[in-house]
Amino acid sequence: MHNARSKLLAQLRDLEAATRIVQNEYNGIVNCTSAIARIPNEILAIIFQEARSREDSLKFQASQVTRRWRDVAISIPRLWSRIHLTVDKLEKIQLFSLYLSRSKTVPVDLKVIERLDDEGHLPILGKLLADHIARCRQLTLDFASTGSAGIIHYCIVQAPAPLLESFDAAYLWEKGFHPPATVLRGGTPMLATIHLRAVPHYLPPLSSVTTLNVHAIGSLERISLETWRGIFRSLTQLLSLVIEGSAAPHGRNWVHARTLLYEAVEAPLLQSLTLQDFIDRDVDLLAGRWPLGAARFPALRTLILTGSNMHAQLDLLMSSFRHVQKVTVIGQNGEVVRGLLRALQDPMNWPALQTLSLPDIGLLDEHSMHQLLSYCITRRIEHGRPLETLVLAESVVHEVLMGAVLVDDGLPWFDLVRLAEYDEGEA
Template structure:
């Protein structure tokens, strides 16, 4: 084990040296290009510096967006990422380098691997960004090492380098951190004043999860807060969006949860793990400002939800509800608490794979009545059959369900059987036809092409006559 840790330290040091050599090599490339006069005939040669600077800024933004999207689509995590955009444009020619160095917006993103020793590039970014606001990410890429004293020391050292610039922090992120003693390693955050901080994201898997005060001197612009496996208490008055997930067994007590949430008077979007709270009997916590709720039910048995977050949240103003979990768990959980959501207009059910389970018709019917004013529904990977069956089995003498429903979207999970897609198509055809007969036709149906192709040309044509059919 000692040998492994020694090799990992050597790897980190060599990676740091390689990055410094790449920066030096960029300067050499610039000098060679100037001596060989290879750029004089380039179309950009006569562009004004201001235009070139604007192009660099636009290019940086597009590159960051594409790289993030590319990694999400293909789940790519590079151990040795290619040279960053700002380094590349700085290596084209002496003029480009001068323009890049005089464009501080190019140098505002610091992505720091805390498993590595610090090197001069961070100081260069801090210097070249001048007075621009900073987006800072501290990542512990070397997860094999987990938490130890060295990691805590590294965190403290990086924070000491960054804290003199706290007035410029716009976004501060800690990802995949395995900290031995969070309250010690991150104690420097406790009394800071961060006047420009808008986004705070903290994700770590330490066995210790203290309830820490951070930025107690003030963070007046803090609007977006994400806490995964840790419970920080920053200034809460301006927070509009909160994502709160837990790792392991640690949960809020009801008193801690109430103390944490109630100061968030501006909170409009809440994304929460349903198991954040333990099963106890207490009065509901009202959050009257929340209009959008994203709740994660997970994939475990519904029995685990007999008590928890949904029991204690009173959300009278929620208009948009997103549930991550199976349709079966969704119906069971919301029926168990039987709290009505009369203001909800949009419902989305997101699940990673298809899971069909028998659900009593009475359970589905009761669920639908909890959301009387639904206007659009999305099934993303989740099983739509219980809701579709209940909706298309209505008669003209029955109470009308979801009379305001105007749009529905259904996309199946990956690797769903052909028989399932055929059944979804048949259910959709019945549902649309029934709504026409009841005099409350739906306006549009959005289906994946995998589902649409299960219907014959005649069926597709008839459906298009009854509703606007969009393939996705």
């Protein structure tokens, strides 16, 4: 009985293998006779490359349609020039290596989330990065710990990165003592943007950086004043500074971190300052410790408030950054915007203001907002401090042009200012 059963199972396996062969042959015939089979490879390549800009996972989807589509997708290096991968085992390192090989020699944007349990695999990942760092444009590294970050960064200490434009490194938790070190000492002449998260153990040369993003400042309390000053002394070309408020409850660490940053920051070329997720307490220190926007930032002309919720401290911003010419307010509630428009009716508040961008407000459905905006525009004209440009959401601009309320002298207020539609890329 046992032998008979084994014989039948063997026959079933043979039938399954034969079925797979026939099914593959059938699929091949169907694919060859379908409409998509007549699309030339060159046209497929153009379609894939065009669609890539809209859907980054296209390379995986296209490579699973037919064998020919897979061959075409694999043969287009640009489809593999953006790689986002979580590396938690050796097989993922091998997959990362495969994707990099498919990108051939084109510049790449890499985001690697390292969660390896076996530290013995870290040097393999580090060497792989070192082998391809010379053609990397955007580099985002999310490490499990400072220990793994140290091992991988050691592999790229002396590496040149001539195409690197953006560097962002973070870690989940600290492991051991790791003094600050400079990586990519071979040179980063194109590096323009740095993202600073937690303690900056490893940073590339900063002399060419024009944009610094400081994330969750409340978590940076262990950065010393001298370290902050050293960072800003190295940022000799800094044009844009983005400071993100901390989601953590405000306490001593939060105050300490902000105090150090306010005392250290000095950027004579800075043109744009962005404050993200700030509330009134976040700018309290401006009153006593930073009465000096003009002194610290003589070239500052653009102030962007994103997701902030400041009610009482608008006057501190206006006095600290008195010479700004463009202000963008994004994600504020209506009451904050109303307070801003009331304050701007005084021409001595931001007297050089030329462009006001309010992409999140509605107008015709909020009479008080519409009226405040009208008063603000006309009052500044009366005092010789007119707004030149008002930037609103596309839908709001359309509403205004279709039926704006008249101002006191009978002129539509949109004739008194240039209306522009908000473009997020130009914020």
